[in-house]
Amino acid sequence: MAVEIERKFLVRGASWRDRVLSETRLLQGYLSADPGLTVRARIRGETAFLTLKGRTRGISRAEFEYPIPVADAETMLRDLAVSPLIEKTRFRVACGDHVWDLDVFAGENAGLVLAEIELESEDAPFERPDWLGEEVSDDPRYYNVNLASHPFGRW
Numbered sequence: 001m002a003v004e005i006e007r008k009f010l011v012r013g014a015s016w017r018d019r020v021l022s023e024t025r026l027l028q029g030y031l032s033a034d035p036g037l038t039v040r041a042r043i044r045g046e047t048a049f050l051t052l053k054g055r056t057r058g059i060s061r062a063e064f065e066y067p068i069p070v071a072d073a074e075t076m077l078r079d080l081a082v083s084p085l086i087e088k089t090r091f092r093v094a095c096g097d098h099v100w101d102l103d104v105f106a107g108e109n110a111g112l113v114l115a116e117i118e119l120e121s122e123d124a125p126f127e128r129p130d131w132l133g134e135e136v137s138d139d140p141r142y143y144n145v146n147l148a149s150h151p152f153g154r155w
Helices: 015-019 070-079 144-149
Strands: 003-011 020-034 037-044 047-054 060-068 086-095 098-105 113-118 132-135
Touching: 015 020, 015 086, 020 070, 020 144, 037 070, 037 144, 047 070, 060 070, 086 144
Parallel strands: none
Antiparallel strands: 003 060, 003 113, 003 132, 020 037, 020 086, 037 047, 047 060, 086 098, 098 113
């Protein structure tokens, strides 16, 4: 089984921009927001994916992702997804032995910048860069599925 082990943090400042490896625009929406099973359609650049995620236990959960045609993802986002859609630019940022995903949100979640790191185990060590702010791994407000129904801009 595929397992995602992820920690999530708020981001302070912009010193991370000096270490950007790549940048990709993402548009995603949730077809199911059940805590036991979320189903997401995502367009990442010129590709699209359907992702199923199980219930979060600690900072781990089952995750399965499958490529789908972009036209199918566009239809799912338009006709089936919870509104508003999640709009963000993802920056891959090098730090120590890891590469972080920094998401700069737009649209209804503009102003929010989150950093995520995927780990091999829940207690795996990692370097904490100076731009890393408060950990929000356990705060459901920052789950993308919840940002779709309760956007940051409305807090």
